[in-house]
Amino acid sequence: MHELSDExxxxxxxxxxxxxxxxxxxxxxxxxLIIRGLVHSKV
Structure with a gap:
């Protein structure tokens, strides 16, 4: 998925x-999204 932009x-x-x-x-x-730091993981 690295070729897919964050947006x-x-x-x-x-x-x-x-x-x-x-x-x-x-x-x-x-x-x-979590790996990229775009959202926080659910606890």
Missing amino acids: KLMEAFSAAVKIQMSQDFISLLEQE
């Missing part, structure tokens, strides 16, 4: 949540 990753995550894509896909995007 596009955030857009993809928002869209995936909005259209209720599979939780596995949403989790994958969320993990990448």
Whole structure:
């Protein structure tokens, strides 16, 4: 996912949540957001 810009990753995550894509896909995007430091992990 390194070729995907931070902005596009955030857009993809928002869209995936909005259209209720599979939780596995949403989790994958969320993990990448956490790795990049764009969101904090859930506790």
